[in-house]
Amino acid sequence: MIEIEARKEAASRTARLDAVFAALADPTRRAIIERLSRSEARVTEVAEPFNMSLNAVSKHIRVLEASGVVERHRKGRDHILSINTRSLDEVDGWIERMRRYWEERLDAMERLLRELKKDNELGPKDRKHGSR
Amino acid sequence: MIEIEARKEAASRTARLDAVFAALADPTRRAIIERLSRSEARVTEVAEPFNMSLNAVSKHIRVLEASGVVERHRKGRDHILSINTRSLDEVDGWIERMRRYWEERLDAMERLLRELKKDNELGPKDRKHGSR
Numbered sequence: 461m462i463e464i465e466a467r468k469e470a471a472s473r474t475a476r477l478d479a480v481f482a483a484l485a486d487p488t489r490r491a492i493i494e495r496l497s498r499s500e501a502r503v504t505e506v507a508e509p510f511n512m513s514l515n516a517v518s519k520h521i522r523v524l525e526a527s528g529v530v531e532r533h534r535k536g537r538d539h540i541l542s543i544n545t546r547s548l549d550e551v552d553g554w555i556e557r558m559r560r561y562w563e564e565r566l567d568a569m570e571r572l573l574r575e576l577k578k579d580n581e582l583g584p585k586d587r588k589h590g591s592r
Numbered sequence: 593m594i595e596i597e598a599r600k601e602a603a604s605r606t607a608r609l610d611a612v613f614a615a616l617a618d619p620t621r622r623a624i625i626e627r628l629s630r631s632e633a634r635v636t637e638v639a640e641p642f643n644m645s646l647n648a649v650s651k652h653i654r655v656l657e658a659s660g661v662v663e664r665h666r667k668g669r670d671h672i673l674s675i676n677t678r679s680l681d682e683v684d685g686w687i688e689r690m691r692r693y694w695e696e697r698l699d700a701m702e703r704l705l706r707e708l709k710k711d712n713e714l715g716p717k718d719r720k721h722g723s724r
Contacts, residue, residue, distance in 0.1 A: 474619050481617035487606050490686070497693035545694050548687060554622070555684050561629035562677050 473550065476528060480551050483527035488512070489520050493529060493543065500542035605682065608660060612683050615659035620644075621652050625661060625675065632674035 483489055488510060495506055507517040521541065524530035528547040533540050615621055620642060627638055639649040653673065656662035660679040665672050 477622065478617050478619065481613050485610050485613035485617060487610065490609065493690060494693075497690045497697075499697070543690075543694060545691075548690060552684075552687050552691070555680060555687065558625060558629045558675075558680060559677075559684070561626070562675060565629075565631070 476547070476550060477554060479527035480529055480547055483524050483529055484551075486520065486523075488517070489524055492517075492520060492524060496530060496541055496543045500540050502538050502540060506541055608679065608682060609686060611659040612661055612679055615656050615661055616683075618652065618655075620649070621656055624649075624652060624656060628662060628673055628675045632672050634670050634672060638673055 484493075491510070492506055495501060495509075503518065503521065504514070506521065507514050510517055521530060521532075525532060528544055531542050531544050533542070616625075623642070624638055627633060627641075635650065635653065636646070638653065639646050642649055653662060657664060660676055663674050663676050665674070
């Protein structure tokens with residue numbers, strides 16, 4: 461049972477990552493996230509700087525809501541949009557994990573280079589010593 | 593002239609972010625990146641763990657190459673794939689920027705909460721003092 465739950469959790473995490481990365485793959489949607497990262501805002505405020513119809517911006521907002529990156533709540537008659545930072549944390553976590561992998565590889569390469577350098581430094585000395 | 597160059601650079605950075613995020617929006621492609629983050633590998637090695645045709649995996653690899661995340665070089669008859677870490681750095685940089693925005697907001701909220709708490713702590717004391 462625990463294994464099934466763990467597998468379900470992994471599957472939904474995968475689906476969330478798919479949705480968040482797809483949501484981020486568009487410059488208008490990234491600009492909306494940048495706007496909302498500074499402060500929550502009404503739909504009309506978010507749409508204002510874009511040179512496109514309110515309807516077109518609303519479609520992008522719906523994609524962001526479906527991915528879980530953007531949340532909507534009502535304040536009287538207004539629809540207020542805000543960022544759900546946890547959704548981006550998950551994406552950040554994935555990239556961090558990749559970074560750790562290749563930083564380990566870079567460290568290993570550096571160690572190798574240092575050893576090669578040390579061998580090289582010893583090498584000429586040894587030869588010098590040998591020629592005396 | 594400098595402005596045009598700067599605008600061109602911004603446009604190509606936007607296009608790269610679009611391509612990288614779109615490339616990451618697929619679990620097979622993310623798994624390929626995880627594999628290559630551990631070590632570079634031949635195309636056939638990369639394809640092996642997946643329950644799909646070499647052709648299907650090759651299509652995913654081409655998407656990753658087009659986005660700049662994966663690079664290919666030849667070693668004799670083999671095609672070796674590796675990660676271009678700079679492409680993911682750019683994506684990471686974008687997410688970091690968003691994080692800074694909302695961390696500033698969270699800090700501001702915390703300051704506000706601390707002040708409210710201080711006011712509350714002062715409040716009852718003042719009342720107590722007043723009732724003596």
